[in-house]
Amino acid sequence: MFPRFRVLSLVFGISILSAVSYAADAATQKLLYVAEPGIRDLLEYGGHGLVVFDMDHNHRFVKRIPLAGLDPKGKPLNVKGVVANKATHRIYVTTTKTLTCLDLLTEKILWEKPYDGGCDRPGLSPDGKVMYLPSLEGGHWHVVDAMTGDIIKRIETGAGAHNTIYGLSGKHAYLAGLKSPLLRVTDTKDHTISKEVGPFGNVVRPFTINGAETLCFVNVNDLLGFEVGDLQTGKKLYRVEVTGFEKGPTKRHGCPAHGVGFTPDEKELWLCDAHNRRVHIFDATVMPPKQIKSIEVRDEPGWVTFSLDGKYAYPSSGDVIEVASHKIISGLKDEEGREVASEKVVEIDWNGKEIQQIGDQFGLGRKGLE
Numbered sequence: 001m002f003p004r005f006r007v008l009s010l011v012f013g014i015s016i017l018s019a020v021s022y023a024a025d026a027a028t029q030k031l032l033y034v035a036e037p038g039i040r041d042l043l044e045y046g047g048h049g050l051v052v053f054d055m056d057h058n059h060r061f062v063k064r065i066p067l068a069g070l071d072p073k074g075k076p077l078n079v080k081g082v083v084a085n086k087a088t089h090r091i092y093v094t095t096t097k098t099l100t101c102l103d104l105l106t107e108k109i110l111w112e113k114p115y116d117g118g119c120d121r122p123g124l125s126p127d128g129k130v131m132y133l134p135s136l137e138g139g140h141w142h143v144v145d146a147m148t149g150d151i152i153k154r155i156e157t158g159a160g161a162h163n164t165i166y167g168l169s170g171k172h173a174y175l176a177g178l179k180s181p182l183l184r185v186t187d188t189k190d191h192t193i194s195k196e197v198g199p200f201g202n203v204v205r206p207f208t209i210n211g212a213e214t215l216c217f218v219n220v221n222d223l224l225g226f227e228v229g230d231l232q233t234g235k236k237l238y239r240v241e242v243t244g245f246e247k248g249p250t251k252r253h254g255c256p257a258h259g260v261g262f263t264p265d266e267k268e269l270w271l272c273d274a275h276n277r278r279v280h281i282f283d284a285t286v287m288p289p290k291q292i293k294s295i296e297v298r299d300e301p302g303w304v305t306f307s308l309d310g311k312y313a314y315p316s317s318g319d320v321i322e323v324a325s326h327k328i329i330s331g332l333k334d335e336e337g338r339e340v341a342s343e344k345v346v347e348i349d350w351n352g353k354e355i356q357q358i359g360d361q362f363g364l365g366r367k368g369l370e
Contacts, residue, residue, distance in 0.1 A: 038342025085128030261363020
């Protein structure tokens with residue numbers, strides 16, 4: 001047996017090494033924040049809360065941050081969107097009825113507010129001060145002071161408000177509704193609609209845009225594929241259909257292709273196909289984009305986004321896909337070993353207690369952006 005002092009020395013030494021290792025890891029951390037329940041109100045896909053994963057260490061579970069957003073009986077409402085901001089160090093989670101604001105540094109809820117008509121997937125300005133908050137498939141968007149939650153303006157479209165992108169330039173917001181084949185573009189100086197893009201082949205579902213904010217790529221009802229629109233002229237340019245696979249019934253959304261996103265370098269466009277449990281990959285260096293590969297995932301995907309460095313793709317099935325190899329390398333699991341799945345995720349990179357950069361939920365193109 002070791003002498004007592006030697007055992008203590010060994011334990012002390014190991015503790016120091018562990019602390020040093022932890023400190024090194026904590027200095028620069030890339031974390032994936034997954035809002036749950038992020039697929040309808042189904043708690044079997046990861047429970048309730050913000051579930052955080054370490055992107056640099058095989059996406060291992062780190063922690064769970066409690067959330068609000070409960071119905072009168074105490075059951076968690078389904079999450080509709082998640083956005084965050086570096087400057088204000090705040091993260092926002094919408095449910096079907098409320099908007100919750102949390103401080104990322106303290107992980108405490110600052111406020112939770114309900115809104116007329118409910119809430120859907122929002123967009124947040126680059127400076128973190130203004131949010132475009134869609135009603136729940138209603139006729140309007142609220143323009144909200146993101147610091148207080150107070151309403152600044154109401155934008156009426158009658159479009160079945162649903163998905164919202166606040167452009168990375170901060171000059172425009174993009175509004176898509178479940179009742180319209182048009183993508184509406186606002187001027188964020190006065191929060192008025194300045195342009196309409198389309199009409200597309202059917203109502204607009206999930207969509208993404210390139211970094212220059214010149215092109216949009218939209219899912220539409222009844223299409224296993226996507227359409228491309230010109231954000232400058234307002235015209236539809238292309239209709240692209242997936243080859244080699246048939247449309248069929250889906251568990252959710254009722255849309256053959258629900259989920260489309262760019263790799264940050266805009267070299268590839270990824271498309272979700274729920275019926276076939278695939279993500280289809282397109283070469284986006286040519287127009288229209290050309291289908292090059294398909295990857296089978298563990299559940300029906302309804303959304304896809306990417307890590308800021310372009311290394312990983314995150315379909316809502318919970319698979320982690322290495323973009324370079326197009327191979328599944330991991331799968332998200334929570335502290336109970338449950339497979340985690342969500343359509344509402346955002347990357348937040350830390351340097352100690354300082355936020356370095358924040359990703360987005362939409363898989364936005366970032367070509368040419370710093």
